[in-house]
Amino acid sequence: MDHNAWSSRLLWLLDITEIVAFWHLYRIPIILSTFTVLMIIRTILHLKIPRERLSGTPLLASPRLPVEKEKSSIEAAGKKTLGEKVPRRIVGGLKKKSSEDGSRLGDGKIQILVFFSSLTGTTEKTAKVFTESLQQYTQDLSTSTTFLEPEILDLSYIDYDDYFINPPKSESATQYFYLILVPTYNIDTVLDNFLEHLQETHNDFRIDTAPLSPLLGYSVFGFGDREGWPTEEEGFCSQARDIDKWMSRLTAGKRAFPLGMGDSKKDAGERLQEWKEGVEEVLVHIAETGSLGEGVVGSGDAVESDVEDVDDGEEVLFEERNVAQRKTKIQKKDVLNDLEDLGRGLGKTDPSEPLEVDFTTYSKKTRTPATTITKEMVPKNSPTYTALTKQGYSIVGSHSGVKICRWTKSALRGRGSCYKYSFYGIASHQCMETTPSLSCSNKCVFCWRHGTNPVGTTWRWVVDPPEMIFAGVKAGHYQKIKMLRGVPGVRAERFAEAMRIRHCALSLVGEPIFYPHINEFVGMLHKEHISSFLVCNAQHPAQLATLAPVTQLYVSIDASNRESLRKIDRPLHRDFWERFNSCLDILKQRRFEQRTVFRLTLVKGFNIDDEVEGYAALVEQGLPCFVEIKGVTYCGTSSSAGAGLTMQNVPFYSEITEFVLALTEALQKRGLGYGIAAEHQHSCCVLIASDRFKNDAGKWCTRIDYQKFFELLESGEKFKPEDYMGGRDTGMGLLGKWRVRSQGRKGVQEGKKQATFTGSQG
Ligand SMILES: Cc1cc2nc3c(=O)[nH]c(=O)nc-3n(C[C@H](O)[C@H](O)[C@H](O)COP(=O)(O)O)c2cc1C
Numbered sequence: 026m027d028h029n030a031w032s033s034r035l036l037w038l039l040d041i042t043e044i045v046a047f048w049h050l051y052r053i054p055i056i057l058s059t060f061t062v063l064m065i066i067r068t069i070l071h072l073k074i075p076r077e078r079l080s081g082t083p084l085l086a087s088p089r090l091p092v093e094k095e096k097s098s099i100e101a102a103g104k105k106t107l108g109e110k111v112p113r114r115i116v117g118g119l120k121k122k123s124s125e126d127g128s129r130l131g132d133g134k135i136q137i138l139v140f141f142s143s144l145t146g147t148t149e150k151t152a153k154v155f156t157e158s159l160q161q162y163t164q165d166l167s168t169s170t171t172f173l174e175p176e177i178l179d180l181s182y183i184d185y186d187d188y189f190i191n192p193p194k195s196e197s198a199t200q201y202f203y204l205i206l207v208p209t210y211n212i213d214t215v216l217d218n219f220l221e222h223l224q225e226t227h228n229d230f231r232i233d234t235a236p237l238s239p240l241l242g243y244s245v246f247g248f249g250d251r252e253g254w255p256t257e258e259e260g261f262c263s264q265a266r267d268i269d270k271w272m273s274r275l276t277a278g279k280r281a282f283p284l285g286m287g288d289s290k291k292d293a294g295e296r297l298q299e300w301k302e303g304v305e306e307v308l309v310h311i312a313e314t315g316s317l318g319e320g321v322v323g324s325g326d327a328v329e330s331d332v333e334d335v336d337d338g339e340e341v342l343f344e345e346r347n348v349a350q351r352k353t354k355i356q357k358k359d360v361l362n363d364l365e366d367l368g369r370g371l372g373k374t375d376p377s378e379p380l381e382v383d384f385t386t387y388s389k390k391t392r393t394p395a396t397t398i399t400k401e402m403v404p405k406n407s408p409t410y411t412a413l414t415k416q417g418y419s420i421v422g423s424h425s426g427v428k429i430c431r432w433t434k435s436a437l438r439g440r441g442s443c444y445k446y447s448f449y450g451i452a453s454h455q456c457m458e459t460t461p462s463l464s465c466s467n468k469c470v471f472c473w474r475h476g477t478n479p480v481g482t483t484w485r486w487v488v489d490p491p492e493m494i495f496a497g498v499k500a501g502h503y504q505k506i507k508m509l510r511g512v513p514g515v516r517a518e519r520f521a522e523a524m525r526i527r528h529c530a531l532s533l534v535g536e537p538i539f540y541p542h543i544n545e546f547v548g549m550l551h552k553e554h555i556s557s558f559l560v561c562n563a564q565h566p567a568q569l570a571t572l573a574p575v576t577q578l579y580v581s582i583d584a585s586n587r588e589s590l591r592k593i594d595r596p597l598h599r600d601f602w603e604r605f606n607s608c609l610d611i612l613k614q615r616r617f618e619q620r621t622v623f624r625l626t627l628v629k630g631f632n633i634d635d636e637v638e639g640y641a642a643l644v645e646q647g648l649p650c651f652v653e654i655k656g657v658t659y660c661g662t663s664s665s666a667g668a669g670l671t672m673q674n675v676p677f678y679s680e681i682t683e684f685v686l687a688l689t690e691a692l693q694k695r696g697l698g699y700g701i702a703a704e705h706q707h708s709c710c711v712l713i714a715s716d717r718f719k720n721d722a723g724k725w726c727t728r729i730d731y732q733k734f735f736e737l738l739e740s741g742e743k744f745k746p747e748d749y750m751g752g753r754d755t756g757m758g759l760l761g762k763w764r765v766r767s768q769g770r771k772g773v774q775e776g777k778k779q780a781t782f783t784g785s786q787g
């Protein structure tokens with residue numbers, strides 16, 4: 026390498042070294058200033074050069090519409106290209122919304138259901154006039170939506186499950202709107218039961234807390250009496266308020282119009298008119314828009330349902346059990362309502378009173394204070410009391426009744442006893458018919474007590490002591506017997522006999538094993554050598570299982586399958602079929618301890634057709650000692666008519682016998698040893714008995730040796746029904762003749778009417 030080359034290379038190295046040194050010295054200011062300059066250039070370019078939209082993302086607008094709505098409005102604008110300017114159209118009026126949540130009105134129809142309840146008839150009358158006027162109104166409305174004719178429904182007759190668990194099902198996209206008109210009673214009525222149903226439905230962990238949310242809406246109107254209950258705090262229209270509260274929860278806040286309340290002695294007409302006009306306005310709105318309207322009270326806003334959400338106590342219970350996937354969020358509790366409820370309960374709850382017996386298996390929740398108030402089942406000032414006493418019942422204490430039946434009168438006059446004499450040797454003039462519980466957990470179509478009867482799945486009333494009931498029913502019975510002293514035909518000897526009760530039919534009306542001290546009561550009967558025939562409705566297996574032996578234990582078998590039983594008995598328990606089957610199983614176990622009986626009450630059009638095989642299967646399941654088959658007794662009241670029962674439902678005696686023949690045949694085909702043992706045409710009743718009740722000579726012995734029964738009972742030893750089997754029955758057993766006997770309806774109906782006069786289920 027020459028000298029020049031060396032020097033130039035040296036210079037180059039020196040430059041590099043300088044540059045590196047320079048960089049090390051000024052690198053931070055260089056970087057910062059370069060970055061700043063670049064940012065300035067970028068900003069200038071961004072502001073100056075116009076840009077094209079590259080994506081289809083819509084521009085943000087205020088207020089923002091839901092994506093679905095946006096799409097459809099774009100499509101509706103003739104599928105304009107994005108970015109193209111479209112003139113904004115402002116359209117007046119209300120738009121009908123699509124049917125997304127099930128509660129929006131599609132192209133379907135609106136069915137208004139008017140529910141009412143009435144004890145003394147005021148609400149019933151008003152509800153009928155109201156419904157007619159509403160029908161006129163909806164008919165005259167000129168909207169594109171069709172209003173079906175409003176339907177009126179009595180809360181005493183309907184099956185709550187059909188309307189108050191889910192809205193009724195309809196094929197034609199019909200949507201429902203509920204209007205509920207109710208009085209308030211501070212005594213036990215069907216309304217307590219209705220309220221209990223609403224509460225239980227809301228708290229049933231197996232279903233949504235708001236299963237009635239598909240309804241279009243609801244509104245409640247209450248009738249009360251300000252004279253007795255001047256303010257809401259003192260109970261004015263309290264049940265209407267409770268119903269409104271529970272309906273709000275069940276519908277997730279679909280109160281279409283505020284609760285209306287009127288004093289039936291003063292301003293009910295005026296208030297009802299106001300309420301009706303309000304409801305009609307809402308109906309017009311629904312017809313036009315398909316909804317209750319948004320952002321207004323009653324629209325179903327979350328804000329509103331907040332106020333009425335369930336009590337914390339109940340919620341904790343369900344959380345503890347860890348079973349509930351509750352769909353409606355629990356937020357606040359209604360402090361005010363709780364305080365009111367507590368206030369109402371204060372001073373009324375006696376800790377020494379027995380705990381209520383909960384017969385239900387599907388809900389073990391604690392009851393809210395509102396329902397723990399211990400009331401009397403049939404208080405003296407109640408319409409139930411008036412109705413019962415009018416029909417000849419003596420009410421004993423607050424929940425028991427006693428009545429003289431027509432056969433007792435007939436026997437006193439020497440004109441014959443009822444079928445129980447033919448079948449079991451019971452002399453009617455020595456028989457007392459009574460019940461320690463006028464309440465029941467069914468609403469059978471053939472029971473006359475509807476509307477006024479106390480019903481319930483739990484015993485929630487004051488409990489009278491058995492001693493008091495026993496003394497009271499005997500006194501009531503004897504008093505009525507004494508009143509018959511002067512009746513023509515009564516003989517002194519029979520009269521003296523009648524003053525010694527020998528038999529007790531625990532049936533009458535209501536459910537005797539509902540009474541918490543039924544065993545003590547039966548013990549008192551037996552102690553005085555009064556035989557006990559107890560009829561229960563096959564709905565309380567727990568009570569049946571612990572029931573002490575009675576002389577003859579009946580279970581009512583009103584249908585042979587679940588659906589038919591639901592229709593005819595209209596049970597309050599949702600697990601009625603399971604309960605029914607459990608009772609049959611218990612009866613089967615008891616068949617060697619006491620005489621067990623299936624009582625079939627045949628109602629034409631309800632439980633006869635195609636049911637023979639079903640009944641035979643039930644007999645095979647329960648293996649009762651006897652099967653008593655009776656035709657229904659028609660009571661001819663408006664309540665039975667309301668339940669859909671007419672004289673047409675009363676079977677001819679020939680139809681009963683036909684059924685009995687078919688049933689016996691079906692039993693024999695199954696290899697079961699049963700046969701027709703006795704009949705009592707006048708009572709429209711036939712007895713099928715197990716072969717166990719034939720004597721050695723093969724003759725039926727269905728009667729009872731009562732003396733022997735008490736001896737066996739008092740011996741403390743185990744004994745069987747056969748041990749107190751009496752002599753031969755005097756039943757006619759005209760099996761052969763039935764086939765040829767023809768009977769006119771008139772004769773049969775006369776027979777029913779006479780039986781009806783007894784008012785007896787016994
Ligand atoms: C025994 C009894 C209890 C009553 N309890 C109340 C009550 O607690 N609060 C109330 O506002 N009205 C009460 N009322 C008044 C009724 O609700 C009122 O008379 C209603 O119009 C009756 O309707 P109905 O005839 O359809 O049964 C009671 C009436 C009776 C006979």
Ligand code: SF4
Pocket residue numbers: 465466467468469471472473533534535536561562581786
């Ligand atoms: S018929 Fe008997 S079981 Fe049925 S509702 Fe009346 S009392 Fe109750």
